[in-house]
Structures are given as C-alpha cells and as structure tokens.
Amino acid sequence: MRPAGVNWPLKEISEEELQKINANKSVNATNNIASQAINTPSTGQKSTEKLAKPTKPSFKLEDLSKANGLAHEAAHDALSDVRATIDLARLIKTTNPKLFDFCLSLHKKDRVAAELGLPTTLQNARPFLHVSGMFPAERGCIAIMFPLAMHPSNKNELIAWDLSEDPSTLATLSTDEIRLRMFTRASELPQGMTRLPIKTIHLNKSPVVISSLKTLTPEMANQWGIDMALQMKHAEKATELPDMNAMWAEIFKRPEVEKTIPDVDADLYGGFVGNNDRRRLNQLIALTPDKLFDARTGFEDERLEELYFRYKARNFPEVLNEDEQERWYEHCSGRLQDGQGGARSLEAFYAQLNELSKTADAKGLTVLTALAEYGDSLA
Incomplete structure (x- = not known):
C-alpha cells in the first residue's frame, strides 16, 4: 500500500521495487544468520554505567538507519x-546480493512451499530456519522450526514447532490442553x-524460511544460544509423533460467538x-510509539482497553509484546475466517464477488479481480 504523499517515481525507485522491499524487516534479521550485510545496533545501557542492563540487537528502522549512516529525518513519518527503507534495502543488496535476492524470491508462496519441502508428512518433514519478529531480538529473531x-x-x-523445546510433549496432551496452551x-x-512453542507461518506473506541449516554458522548459533545437536534430537522426536490431523481441526475450531454482543469497534450506541x-x-x-509499550491506561469505560489495544496493533505493531502479537493475530484471523464481531468473512467476501461478476462489465470485472487479489493477500 503506497503511503500518503508518495508519488512515483521516487528518486527513480519504482512502486514495484518498494513492494518487493516489504521483506526487508526479515532480511535485516536474516543478517544474523549469514555474513554481516549491515550494522545491527544494540539497545540498553553500556556496561560501564550503574545498574547496567544487557544489550540486545534492535531491528527498528530508525535504529538501523542510524547505525548504517542512512538519513532518516522523521522517524514514523510515512x-x-x-x-x-529504500536506502537500507539498497545497502543490503549491495553488500549481500545473494541473501537479498533469496529473501525477495520468497514473495511467491510456491517458492516458499518448495523451500519447506511441502507437501510432506511428519515422517518425511525436515527442520528449517525461520526468521521472524515474533521471536525475541535476544535470540536474533531466529528459530529452527519443524x-x-x-x-x-x-x-x-x-x-x-520451535525445536528449542522437546516436541514429545504434544503426544501427552489432549485437544483442550493444546488449545489452552496455544x-x-x-x-x-x-x-x-x-x-x-507452536507458530503458524503464512506461505503467502513472504516469510523468511531457509531449508539449509548449514546457513547458520556454528559461531552464529552460539551467539544466539542455539544448541544444534539438541535441536536435531528434537527434530527426530517430532518425526515420531502420532498423526494429529484430526486434533488440529478441533484445536483450531473456533467457539460460537454470541452475535447479539456488539464489537467495540461498532458499538455506536x-x-x-x-x-x-x-x-x-x-x-x-x-505519546511516541516507544512510550506506548509501558503506558498505563486506567480507563473507567471497559470498552476502552480493547479499543486502545487495537489502536496500538493497527498503528504501531512493533510495540506489541509476544502475547499481544498472538492476541492480534487471533482477532484478525477470527474476523477473516469466521466473521467474528459481525465482520464479513473471506468466504462471504468471495461469494459476493462471484455474484457480482455475473452481471459486471469489463471495467467492473477489473475491479472485482483486484478485490479478489486483495482478499488473497489477506488469507
């Protein structure tokens, strides 16, 4: 989506180039797997200061720009x-073009599936590296997944499954227990x-997934606290898990929502x-975004806690902690998949597009096609 005030071309950068750069937040973190393509800044106090806090890498655009000598006059201005973002992408492409091109290739879901060896079975599946902002910066935003x-x-x-933990636990849990802990x-x-430690990965959202575990050097694995030998043992145990397809259907089945209760976004009365x-x-x-994380609300109106959470999630997703990120994902998924809160589900959305296509002219079909592609991007 092009930000307001941006006209193309922008310093000879095409709109297509900018769309491809959407993967760069993951490319930044992927920098911790391969050879250093950019300088990764750290946050926290220096060790010489009193009450020193341990430092951790920062992948915020503002910090990355400063650490690499790139101009960023007004952080959070579109x-x-x-x-x-464009300047940072150019720097990464110049210093590590192979890494950059690989990450950009993952904007195609078929390419992602091929990298993961999908479709597969538990017995034939193979572990892979995954880079995501859902993982703490202290571990380089990296995990070995199965x-x-x-x-x-x-x-x-x-x-x-995040192989930092033993997957054998799954075989001992009931559907309700798994749902509770997810x-x-x-x-x-x-x-x-x-x-x-279960995470869902959207194949059509340009995830950074790497099939070759050798990409993570022993030095980098040690730096981010990844015990490769232990995690490979966990991978072997994962292949021995029973077939859980029936359980997953129950686990992800959403409870019926009382439709008479208005959603806070639509509670006009x-x-x-x-x-x-x-x-x-x-x-x-x-408040500036960096102050939102620790801000206390103290609302009297019970609706405002949820509205404030959604305000943060929609406008400043980078300030959400892991629990809040999962909560926001569940909210969006419930709206799109099940129409929770009175929202139009994707199924209903596509049904209406199909109905409209029966009487649409050529111009109308172009619009409907664009809407369908937008729906695909949300799925």
Missing part, C-alpha cells in the same frame, strides 16, 4: 520511513504452565466516553 501440519482451514498456513496469554495460564477517559485517551494518543 514518507521518511519509505525513503529510509513442520507439524497444514492449517485445517487455511491452505496457505503451516503449523510449526491460545491463552502466558500471564493467564495456571501457575507452572507455559505456552507451547454503547454511550459516550467520560471526561476522565477522554483526557487519558488524549494523553495516550500524544
């Missing part, structure tokens, strides 16, 4: 962010219980926001 199954209702989504926030789980809450909202909206 036009400035676009220019900085394909468990395809999502029961989304052919473009792979269910995978979809419940860590802070809300019973004491002593942890979330399962739920009453006006009180003066105290209005003042607090104005204070929160004025």
